Amino acid sequence: MASEMTWSDRRAQEVLREVATGQPLVHCLTNIVVAGFTANVLLAVGASPAMVENVEEAGPFAAIAGAVLVNLGTLSMEREVAMRAAAAAAATARHPWVLDPVAVGALAHRTRFATELLASGPAVVRGNASEIMSLAGQGPGGRGVDARAGSEQALDAASALARVVGGVVAVSGVVDYVTDGSSVVAVPGGSPLMTKVTGVGCALGALVAAFVAVEGDVLLAAAAASAVLAAAGERAAARAPRPGSFAVGLVDELAVLCDEVL
Amino acid sequence: MASEMTWSDRRAQEVLREVATGQPLVHCLTNIVVAGFTANVLLAVGASPAMVENVEEAGPFAAIAGAVLVNLGTLSMEREVAMRAAAAAAATARHPWVLDPVAVGALAHRTRFATELLASGPAVVRGNASEIMSLAGQGPGGRGVDARAGSEQALDAASALARVVGGVVAVSGVVDYVTDGSSVVAVPGGSPLMTKVTGVGCALGALVAAFVAVEGDVLLAAAAASAVLAAAGERAAARAPRPGSFAVGLVDELAVLCDEVL
Amino acid sequence: MASEMTWSDRRAQEVLREVATGQPLVHCLTNIVVAGFTANVLLAVGASPAMVENVEEAGPFAAIAGAVLVNLGTLSMEREVAMRAAAAAAATARHPWVLDPVAVGALAHRTRFATELLASGPAVVRGNASEIMSLAGQGPGGRGVDARAGSEQALDAASALARVVGGVVAVSGVVDYVTDGSSVVAVPGGSPLMTKVTGVGCALGALVAAFVAVEGDVLLAAAAASAVLAAAGERAAARAPRPGSFAVGLVDELAVLCDEVL
Numbered sequence: 001m002a003s004e005m006t007w008s009d010r011r012a013q014e015v016l017r018e019v020a021t022g023q024p025l026v027h028c029l030t031n032i033v034v035a036g037f038t039a040n041v042l043l044a045v046g047a048s049p050a051m052v053e054n055v056e057e058a059g060p061f062a063a064i065a066g067a068v069l070v071n072l073g074t075l076s077m078e079r080e081v082a083m084r085a086a087a088a089a090a091a092t093a094r095h096p097w098v099l100d101p102v103a104v105g106a107l108a109h110r111t112r113f114a115t116e117l118l119a120s121g122p123a124v125v126r127g128n129a130s131e132i133m134s135l136a137g138q139g140p141g142g143r144g145v146d147a148r149a150g151s152e153q154a155l156d157a158a159s160a161l162a163r164v165v166g167g168v169v170a171v172s173g174v175v176d177y178v179t180d181g182s183s184v185v186a187v188p189g190g191s192p193l194m195t196k197v198t199g200v201g202c203a204l205g206a207l208v209a210a211f212v213a214v215e216g217d218v219l220l221a222a223a224a225a226s227a228v229l230a231a232a233g234e235r236a237a238a239r240a241p242r243p244g245s246f247a248v249g250l251v252d253e254l255a256v257l258c259d260e261v262l
Numbered sequence: 263m264a265s266e267m268t269w270s271d272r273r274a275q276e277v278l279r280e281v282a283t284g285q286p287l288v289h290c291l292t293n294i295v296v297a298g299f300t301a302n303v304l305l306a307v308g309a310s311p312a313m314v315e316n317v318e319e320a321g322p323f324a325a326i327a328g329a330v331l332v333n334l335g336t337l338s339m340e341r342e343v344a345m346r347a348a349a350a351a352a353a354t355a356r357h358p359w360v361l362d363p364v365a366v367g368a369l370a371h372r373t374r375f376a377t378e379l380l381a382s383g384p385a386v387v388r389g390n391a392s393e394i395m396s397l398a399g400q401g402p403g404g405r406g407v408d409a410r411a412g413s414e415q416a417l418d419a420a421s422a423l424a425r426v427v428g429g430v431v432a433v434s435g436v437v438d439y440v441t442d443g444s445s446v447v448a449v450p451g452g453s454p455l456m457t458k459v460t461g462v463g464c465a466l467g468a469l470v471a472a473f474v475a476v477e478g479d480v481l482l483a484a485a486a487a488s489a490v491l492a493a494a495g496e497r498a499a500a501r502a503p504r505p506g507s508f509a510v511g512l513v514d515e516l517a518v519l520c521d522e523v524l
Numbered sequence: 525m526a527s528e529m530t531w532s533d534r535r536a537q538e539v540l541r542e543v544a545t546g547q548p549l550v551h552c553l554t555n556i557v558v559a560g561f562t563a564n565v566l567l568a569v570g571a572s573p574a575m576v577e578n579v580e581e582a583g584p585f586a587a588i589a590g591a592v593l594v595n596l597g598t599l600s601m602e603r604e605v606a607m608r609a610a611a612a613a614a615a616t617a618r619h620p621w622v623l624d625p626v627a628v629g630a631l632a633h634r635t636r637f638a639t640e641l642l643a644s645g646p647a648v649v650r651g652n653a654s655e656i657m658s659l660a661g662q663g664p665g666g667r668g669v670d671a672r673a674g675s676e677q678a679l680d681a682a683s684a685l686a687r688v689v690g691g692v693v694a695v696s697g698v699v700d701y702v703t704d705g706s707s708v709v710a711v712p713g714g715s716p717l718m719t720k721v722t723g724v725g726c727a728l729g730a731l732v733a734a735f736v737a738v739e740g741d742v743l744l745a746a747a748a749a750s751a752v753l754a755a756a757g758e759r760a761a762a763r764a765p766r767p768g769s770f771a772v773g774l775v776d777e778l779a780v781l782c783d784e785v786l
Contacts, residue, residue, distance in 0.1 A: 033297040033313050035557040035598075039722035044767050049722070051557050054599040056633040064630075074297075075316040076340050078600050106326075109318040196517070198301035198311070243306050244513030251768030255720070295559040295575050336559075337578040338602050368588075371580040458779070460563035460573070505568050506775030 002177065002184040005223045007231035007257070015215045015224040017261040020046035024213035027065035028206060029053045029083050031073025031102070034199030037247070038069075041203040044254035045228070047210040058082035062089035066213035068097035069206050070117065072110050080113060087120035096123035096212040100205035105134025118165055123212050124222050125161060126170040126205045129154035136161040151177055155184065168218045170208065172201050176226040178219060185223040189230035191237035197247040204229050232257055264439065264446040267485045269493030269519070277477045277486040279523040282308035286475035289327035290468060291315045291345050293335025293364070296461030299509070300331075303465040306516035307490070309472040320344035324351040328475030330359035331468050332379065334372050342375060349382035358385035358474040362467035367396025380427055385474050386484050387423060388432040388467045391416035398423040413439055417446065430480045432470065434463050438488040440481060447485040451492035453499035459509045466491050494519055526701065526708040529747045531755030531781070539739045539748040541785040544570035548590035548737035552730060553577045553607050555597025555626070558723030561771070562593075565727040568778035569752070571734040582606035586613040590737030592621035593730050594641065596634050604637060611644035620647035620736040624729035629658025642689055647736050648746050649685060650694040650729045653678035660685040675701055679708065692742045694732065696725050700750040702743060709747040713754035715761035721771045728753050756781055 005012055025048045030038055035051055042049040052061040055078055062068045068090045070083045090097040099122040101114040114135055118125075125135065129149035133139035136157035139149070151173025158169040162181035170178045176187040194200040207225040215221035235256070236249035267274055287310045292300055297313055304311040314323040317340055324330045330352045332345045352359040361384040363376040376397055380387075387397065391411035395401035398419035401411070413435025420431040424443035432440045438449040456462040469491055473483035497518070498511035529536055549572045554562055559575055566573040576585040579602055586592045592614045594607050614621040623646040625638040638659055642649075649659065653673035657663035660681035663673070675697025682693040686705035694702045700711040718724040731749040739745035759780070760773035 031313070032294045032556045033301050036298060036559075036561060036722055039557050040767060040771065043720050043722060050627065051555070051598050052627070052631070054604075054633075055601065057599070057631045060633075061631060074313050075319070076338075076600075077317065078340075078602075080316075103312065103314070107314070107319045107323060109316075109322075196305050198298055198305060242514035242517050243302060244510040244517075247302065247513075248510055248768040248772055251771075252766035255766050255768075293575070294556045295563050298560060336575050337581070338600075339579065340602075342578075365574065365576070369576070369581045369585060371578075371584075458567050460560055460567060504776035504779050505564060506772040506779075509564065509775075510772055 002186040004186045004188065005227045006187065006189055007227050009227065011220060012224040012227040013261045015211050015221055016045060016228050016258060018214040019210050020258045020262055022214040023048050024066035024210055025050060026067055026069060026206060026210050026213060027052060027061050027086065028069045029058060029079065029086055030069060030071040030202060033073060034202040037199040038203050038206045040251050041254060042206055042210055044251050045207065045210065045258050053079050053082050055081045055085065059085035059089040062086040062095065063093045065095060067095060067209040069100065069209040070097060071100040071102060071202055071205055072104065072114060073102040073202065075110060075113070083117065087117050091120045096218065098122060098124045098126060098205055098209040098212065100202060101125065101127045101131045101135050102202070104131045105139065122165060122167055123218050124168045124170060124208050125165060126172065126208055128172050128201065132161060132169060132171050133157040151175055168222050170222050170226065172204060176230070178223040178226060180219045183219060185219065187223055187226040187230055190233040193237045193243060193246045194233045196243045228254070228257060264448040266448045266450065267489045268449065268451055269489050271489065273482060274486040274489040275523045277473050277483055278307060278490050278520060280476040281472050282520045282524055284476040285310050286328035286472055287312060288329055288331060288468060288472050288475060289314060289323050289348065290331045291320060291341065291348055292331060292333040292464060295335060296464040299461040300465050300468045302513050303516060304468055304472055306513050307469065307472065307520050311468070315341050315344050317343045317347065321347035321351040324348040324357065325355045327357060329357060329471040331362065331471040332359060333362040333364060333464055333467055334366065334376060335364040335464065337372060337375070345379065349379050353382040358480065360384060360386045360388060360467055360471040360474065362464060363387065363389045363393045363397050364464070366393045367401065384427060384429055385480050386430045386432060386470050387427060388434065388470055390434050390463065394423060394431060394433050395419040413437055430484050432484050432488065434466060438492070440485040440488060442481045445481060447481065449485055449488040449492055452495040455499045455505060455508045456495045458505045490516070490519060526710040528710045528712065529751045530711070530713060531751050533751065535744060536748040536751040537785045539735055539745055540569060540752050540782060542738040543734050544782045544786055546738040547572050548734055549574060550591055550593060550730060550733050550737060551576060551585050551589035551610065552593045553582060553603065553610055554593060554595040554726060557597060558726040561723040562727050562730045564775050565778060566730055566734055568775050569731065569734065569782050573730070577603050577606050579605045579609065583609035583613040586610040586619065587617045589619060591619060591733040593624065593733040594621060595624040595626060595726055595729055596628065596638060597626040597726065599634060599637070607641065611641050615644045620742065622646060622648045622650060622729055622733040622736065624726060625649065625651045625655045625659050626726070628655045629663065646689060646691055647742050648692045648694060648732050649689060650696065650732055652696050652725065656685060656693060656695050657681040675699055692746050694746050694750065696728060700754070702747040702750060704743045707743060709743065711747055711750040711754055714757040717761045717767060717770045718757045720767045752778070752781060
């Protein structure tokens, strides 16, 4: 049985407050499509984003950051070397890192790469249903960044993957599910507009990184990040029903939520 | 004599409806400046963008995408190898691909590179007047991404280039012209604000890719993409006369146009 | 004693007018997070941005651009080679170039790299207090892109660095300071929201490049760029107190300021 978390849950509000006051440094190795949006989402909740993705610096920086995000959206030869180094450095420093396996399953190269990175023990893997199923060795994979399978279909794969990794797996969908392999937290809410704007899923991965940087209960942290983003999405959709202004409103509403807990 | 196409043309509306219902997967190899905006423009009309630009994946992904966009804005050594592979794979798979020769003419290296890519037979080449004239071997080239020559000055070059490539050439300007080397379609409208925001031309290249993915009449598809963007630009400019909010409004209005045809 | 510059200073308005009418070509080697925002900021004031960052083109393009921006945000092996070439080509062509030493001090690699680039004689170095102190060989460095030290604490370092470089150094903070090693100009104003949105500091570096492209008095040009951005920030904050819409409003207000001087 899944428990449920929403923004009205005081624990979600508490973790957001920890982020806003702790201002964790979040080291992002992410993609060229969403890098700016991701930084603005992190800034909106009070975190300190820093995108460092070159081979010389990714390892050393991961060792000083509060958490690391590795998002596979736009891989390059250099980014892959940097991602390996960052994941390994985070593991050595016992800093949590988050894997966002964008489009894994659709392309063999990144499926292998993501599988290899799992050895560095991500605190959280966050993806859509087809990405999580592929990474768990189930399902044929999607066709890229969009999820065709429902998040509930990936629950078994998510639990299995969480147990293999020894971490938490978050599956995004109409309802987000977050699991550590035994407990499952369902996060309902959000808005269909969140799938009509690029980078919302990627930004959730970044929020999860910020949240695990300040909250040691990784399952709680990841669920709280989902609940915060879902609440911001609902509020933004109510004010701005078109995608361009929705994306702007989503960042605004994250800042409003932040103000509410301070 | 050029025929004319605007948003009021039922054929333009019909192609947009094909995109919105077909949700074509558009593989974009584009630049770091406009990647996010491009993805949001594609999502606004219902297409599925995926930016994959590394050497291992660009070829295989082009073979499964509905169409491919190759935009030369911010080249890198790896991106060039990936672009060659993607264009060749699209040609082999007989999937249409679109070349956006950003700043060709201003820099010798990319002029040679774009010329080389033409051998893979793009379905559409979309650029401003100086880029198209340079690629056709005419004119001294511009100084970068802005067009100084009027689009009508590039009409002969566009026709010649279309015949050489065996495809369609689209020249952006106050009036856009789209030609297959014999017929010419003029697309008036739009707004001067479309030149005050980065990535509008690049987003048009991406829209053209989405439109040719679902519509086999390439001349019609490219003209319809121009007409849709022009209409969105006019509407956005009427609501938001400043560039920051105009860019947001442009994405909103594309989604509105989409709703109108569904 | 520092003199002061604000938007109400006719000299600031005059330099903005020179940019809007001269439309300088600004060659930006910048980072994946802020590239789009930077381009939109430059377009809003009438400048012509062009991001060219590959090894084959960065040198030749720097030689034809009005000014060059080198921003170290997201380094890569190729970008570093391109940056070296661009800085050297700008120096040879006696075109002004601006160094934005993002996160210098926090990471040894980029601290060495920035120090090396100083040999090519930037017209302006623009950074926050910890970056400037680190580059001047003072202070332990920050933890990334955010400034913990106040700008006034970096005044001595800025003056020393300006004298070593033979150029101007601008320190961003609650009050911006711009110095050539003897005179100091203080630029008050702006808004705390400017630190809650990614890329505002980076966009200031780009504005400085546009301003030095048209105004030979580098100290005046750099101070005017700060004053213009501060005024736009104040106006945007008055209309849009949340970060998402503030970023949009900042671009809008830059265009409004531009209209006011034309």
